[in-house]
Amino acid sequence: MQHTATFADVQSVKRLAKQLKQTHPELSHGKRLDVAAAELLGLRNYYELNRRFQAVIDQHLDSPSGSNAVAHCLYCDFRFAADLKEDQREHREIHEKIMEVHEITGYRPGTYVEREILKKDGHTKARSVVPLEDRIEGALMILRGWFDRSYRNAIEVGQWRKHPSFEVYVAMMVPYIEDLLPELAPSLAQRYGRTPGVITHGHTNWPLQ
Numbered sequence: 001m002q003h004t005a006t007f008a009d010v011q012s013v014k015r016l017a018k019q020l021k022q023t024h025p026e027l028s029h030g031k032r033l034d035v036a037a038a039e040l041l042g043l044r045n046y047y048e049l050n051r052r053f054q055a056v057i058d059q060h061l062d063s064p065s066g067s068n069a070v071a072h073c074l075y076c077d078f079r080f081a082a083d084l085k086e087d088q089r090e091h092r093e094i095h096e097k098i099m100e101v102h103e104i105t106g107y108r109p110g111t112y113v114e115r116e117i118l119k120k121d122g123h124t125k126a127r128s129v130v131p132l133e134d135r136i137e138g139a140l141m142i143l144r145g146w147f148d149r150s151y152r153n154a155i156e157v158g159q160w161r162k163h164p165s166f167e168v169y170v171a172m173m174v175p176y177i178e179d180l181l182p183e184l185a186p187s188l189a190q191r192y193g194r195t196p197g198v199i200t201h202g203h204t205n206w207p208l209q
């Protein structure tokens with residue numbers, strides 16, 4: 001196996017293991033996973049794939065040492081007690097959800113810190129005495145920060161495929177931008193449209209279905 005283990009790798013191995021039930025009914029589920037990992041990825045066994053995949057996930061961990069230390073994943077933003085099995089499982093679950101979307105769409109919504117920076121810098125830029133185009137860019141940074149939070153919520157509950165694209169989301173937020181940044185709202189409406197009534201005025205999250 002040349003490349004690093006991906007979420008898609010793990011899924012296809014699991015899928016093949018399931019199919020192998022037909023042709024190899026005598027094998028245990030664990031053995032079928034081993035066969036699938038060897039066949040698809042040239043690995044010794046499923047354990048090897050799992051070990052590699054865990055390493056891909058763990059590379060993003062910011063783990064201070066010491067007992068009761070809280071680990072923070074800089075990729076999926078989850079904070080957890082690294083020595084608790086239950087927490088590790090929960091982390092892997094949310095991490096995999098974000099990873100799956102990232103692999104399929106090429107997009108990963110920003111973490112809390114990334115979103116806050118976007119919004120802070122965006123607010124400054126949107127209200128500065130600079131050309132209109134730069135101020136609009138600031139407004140779009142604010143909107144991107146909100147969008148990422150909203151999209152992330154949808155990923156967590158498995159509704160990301162229904163979540164509006166950024167462009168469609170901006171149109172839904174234009175009525176609120178009219179209050180917040182009235183001078184910039186017309187340009188945004190012109191470029192993205194204006195879709196009132198989907199997102200509650202004053203809110204920034206797309207309503208989950």
Ligand SMILES: [Zn+2]
Nearest residue numbers: 073075076095
């Ligand atoms: Zn994570």
